[in-house]
Amino acid sequence: MDIELMLKVYPFFLEAAWVTILLSVLTAILGLICGTLGAAARLSRFAVLRFLGAAYVSVFRGTPALIQLFILYFGGPQIGIQLDAFEAGVIGLGINAGAYMTETIRGAIIAIDKGQREAARTLGLSSWQATYKVILPQAARLMVRPLGVNLNMLIKATALVAAIAVVELTYTAQRYIGSTYKPFEMFLLAGILYMIIIYVTGRGVAWLDRKVQIT
Amino acid sequence: MTEQTHFVEIRHAQKSFGTLEVLKDISLNVERGQIVGIIGSSGSGKSTLLRAINDLDPLTGGEIWLDGVQVNKTLPHRQYEKHINEVRQHVGMVFQHFNLFPHMTARENVTMAPKMLKGLSQADADRLAEEQLDKVGMLERIDYYPSQLSGGQKQRVAIARALAMKPKLMLFDEATSALDPELVEEVNLVMKKLAEEHMTMIIVTHEMDFAASVCDRVLFMDKGVVVEEGPPSVLFKNPTQDRTREFLRKHIEGAS
Amino acid sequence: MGLDFSIIPKYMDIILLGVAWTIGITVAAALLSFVGGIIFAVIALYAPWLIRQPFRLIEWVFMGTPLLLQLFLIYFGLVQIGIDLPAFVAGIIGLGLHFAVYNSELIQTAILAVDKGQMEAARTLGLSRTQALRKVVIPQAVRAVIPPIGNNMIALLKDSALVSVIGVSELTLSAQRVIGKTYRPFEFYILAAAFYYVINLCMEWVQRKIERRISVSR
Numbered sequence: 001m002d003i004e005l006m007l008k009v010y011p012f013f014l015e016a017a018w019v020t021i022l023l024s025v026l027t028a029i030l031g032l033i034c035g036t037l038g039a040a041a042r043l044s045r046f047a048v049l050r051f052l053g054a055a056y057v058s059v060f061r062g063t064p065a066l067i068q069l070f071i072l073y074f075g076g077p078q079i080g081i082q083l084d085a086f087e088a089g090v091i092g093l094g095i096n097a098g099a100y101m102t103e104t105i106r107g108a109i110i111a112i113d114k115g116q117r118e119a120a121r122t123l124g125l126s127s128w129q130a131t132y133k134v135i136l137p138q139a140a141r142l143m144v145r146p147l148g149v150n151l152n153m154l155i156k157a158t159a160l161v162a163a164i165a166v167v168e169l170t171y172t173a174q175r176y177i178g179s180t181y182k183p184f185e186m187f188l189l190a191g192i193l194y195m196i197i198i199y200v201t202g203r204g205v206a207w208l209d210r211k212v213q214i215t
Numbered sequence: 216m217t218e219q220t221h222f223v224e225i226r227h228a229q230k231s232f233g234t235l236e237v238l239k240d241i242s243l244n245v246e247r248g249q250i251v252g253i254i255g256s257s258g259s260g261k262s263t264l265l266r267a268i269n270d271l272d273p274l275t276g277g278e279i280w281l282d283g284v285q286v287n288k289t290l291p292h293r294q295y296e297k298h299i300n301e302v303r304q305h306v307g308m309v310f311q312h313f314n315l316f317p318h319m320t321a322r323e324n325v326t327m328a329p330k331m332l333k334g335l336s337q338a339d340a341d342r343l344a345e346e347q348l349d350k351v352g353m354l355e356r357i358d359y360y361p362s363q364l365s366g367g368q369k370q371r372v373a374i375a376r377a378l379a380m381k382p383k384l385m386l387f388d389e390a391t392s393a394l395d396p397e398l399v400e401e402v403n404l405v406m407k408k409l410a411e412e413h414m415t416m417i418i419v420t421h422e423m424d425f426a427a428s429v430c431d432r433v434l435f436m437d438k439g440v441v442v443e444e445g446p447p448s449v450l451f452k453n454p455t456q457d458r459t460r461e462f463l464r465k466h467i468e469g470a471s
Numbered sequence: 472m473g474l475d476f477s478i479i480p481k482y483m484d485i486i487l488l489g490v491a492w493t494i495g496i497t498v499a500a501a502l503l504s505f506v507g508g509i510i511f512a513v514i515a516l517y518a519p520w521l522i523r524q525p526f527r528l529i530e531w532v533f534m535g536t537p538l539l540l541q542l543f544l545i546y547f548g549l550v551q552i553g554i555d556l557p558a559f560v561a562g563i564i565g566l567g568l569h570f571a572v573y574n575s576e577l578i579q580t581a582i583l584a585v586d587k588g589q590m591e592a593a594r595t596l597g598l599s600r601t602q603a604l605r606k607v608v609i610p611q612a613v614r615a616v617i618p619p620i621g622n623n624m625i626a627l628l629k630d631s632a633l634v635s636v637i638g639v640s641e642l643t644l645s646a647q648r649v650i651g652k653t654y655r656p657f658e659f660y661i662l663a664a665a666f667y668y669v670i671n672l673c674m675e676w677v678q679r680k681i682e683r684r685i686s687v688s689r
Binding site: 064074076079156159177183195 | 473474531532535536537538539540541543544547548550551629630631632633635636643646647650655656657658660661663664667668671672
Binding site: 269271296300301302303304306307308310312314315316317318319327328331332360362363373376377380 | 586593596600614
């Protein structure tokens with residue numbers, strides 16, 4: 001193992017890790033927004049919205065995220081969407097993650113909905129009041145853990161933007177593998193950083209989960 | 216060691232989990248062709264004793280002998296495994312929750328072990344399955360999966376599975392406790408049939424009527440000891456111990 | 472530059488060849504991940520500590536890093552230690568191992584969830600522990616994990632697009648090649664997406680069929 005080389009290049013990996021973190025955060029925010037809207041559409045009273053929600057989930061979960069990214073980044077200009085690689089990465093991955101989160105959020109709401117809505121309605125609450133006051137607070141607790149899984153997948157999925165040359169961790173590792181021919185060392189550097197990011201995120205989710213379970 | 220003279224011989228069986236002693240120095244002999252019932256409330260140790268006979272719950276002290284062979288002898292791990300697998304082939308066991316293999320049909324449940332351990336051909340195994348399932352009245356359902364059978368039917372297949380190994384001894388661990396009341400009789404009938412064929416059986420049960428009608432001897436266990444034993448006519452009609460009387464009174468009250 | 476889908480038929484043969492490669496790679500990697508998943512699960516649960524620990528570490532690394540990075544490691548790493556495999560083989564190994572780890576997690580949970588009475592019943596008949604695991608416990612665990620493993624295999628199909636990055640001419644790279652000639656990324660990536668979507672639907676259909684078939688023997 002070439003420790004000397006690793007010590008020489010690790011600052012570049014650290015820098016790249018920040019890009020990965022920034023990408024993850026922005027993607028997660030966009031994913032949550034899309035997921036919430038998607039779940040609302042899928043549970044809507046209106047058939048059209050339900051259909052659109054279902055189509056969104058089916059198409060974005062049914063095709064590779066890499067292809068979605070390519071369509072947006074390389075194909076976008078043909079239909080008048082000009083984005084730089086980073087923007088395309090966040091938007092492409094965010095919409096993709098949103099499709100998975102839609103199902104997570106919807107699943108949690110359905111799990112609570114059954115008896116609780118009836119109970120709330122018999123007390124005289126309106127449908128909206130029942131949703132807002134009774135269902136959502138409980139569903140939110142159920143969501144934390146599965147959304148944590150979505151987040152874990154999303155962080156690893158940010159590696160895909162290496163394919164459109166965003167200088168994040170995987171791209172950096174790829175470039176240094178190409179120039180140094182030291183795949184193990186470069187994998188180790190990038191791998192450790194990914195595992196730190198994922199570990200810290202996992203702990204954060206676990207903390208949040210404990211917190212919402214108590215209250 | 217003294218020579219074994221009885222078919223099944225339990226000598227000073229002792230079993231504890233940590234500080235909890237569930238079997239306290241139990242000795243018991245069963246002769247060939249005898250049918251012994253064990254009754255007692257839950258936690259009395261009756262199932263533990265039964266499960267010690269084929270070493271599912273190993274004893275912490277004492278010996279179990281079966282037909283001249285010590286079941287729980289001390290051997291290096293590998294040899295012991297070989298020995299106990301050999302012993303278990305001769306001891307059939309029927310569980311409260313049937314434990315049929317859900318991914319196998321009735322036929323496959325019955326033939327799996329004979330094919331694997333005795334090297335039966337498919338044709339011989341099929342004949343064996345038909346014979347054994349016929350005996351328990353389940354021939355018609357030979358290619359059904361357990362999920363397609365009622366509880367009583369499952370238990371009858373489980374009995375056929377145990378019989379297919381041609382055991383010398385059958386152990387029944389509350390074979391009818393998990394069944395709906397209307398399904399108990401069909402399983403009892405199969406067990407009675409076995410009794411008529413002079414199969415050696417040890418039956419842990421909570422059904423006093425059944426024990427009285429089938430068993431040659433009945434043991435009443437409480438808190439890890441055998442409180443009283445004797446022929447059913449004596450034990451059920453004229454128990455000598457207070458604890459037995461107490462148990463029987465509660466049980467008969469509960470049943471009526 | 473507007474859109475022009477009429478150009479597609481001219482390059483359809485290249486794309487279809489890519490589809491065939493994608494299906495082949497997915498099937499091969501799926502098989503590897505399934506067998507590997509069972510082996511990993513058995514090791515994780517039953518192997519001696521000394522063997523178990525390195526596997527834990529591998530599992531941990533595979534679950535904690537992106538697949539794309541793992542593909543780079545396997546492809547370039549094998550070359551570095553003198554094993555020069557065709558890219559598609561490296562791709563199959565990479566995908567297969569990655570998903571074997573995820574399958575192993577599922578199988579472990581399923582093995583532990585098989586009722587204790589099943590092992591007891593098998594042991595009572597005289598089967599050894601290994602025989603009981605092989606004939607009774609593992610087949611049941613496998614049935615229980617078929618639905619979630621099906622989901623993993625569908626994920627594997629989509630992740631097979633990543634092997635384009637190490638130069639395997641499957642569907643995604645085929646589309647890229649055509650785009651290199653035609654400068655029509657939107658049309659051909661949409662086409663590729665459509666093919667993935669259709670394969671995905673077929674897999675879901677097969678998954679439902681299998682689930683229905685095994686439901687009686689569970």
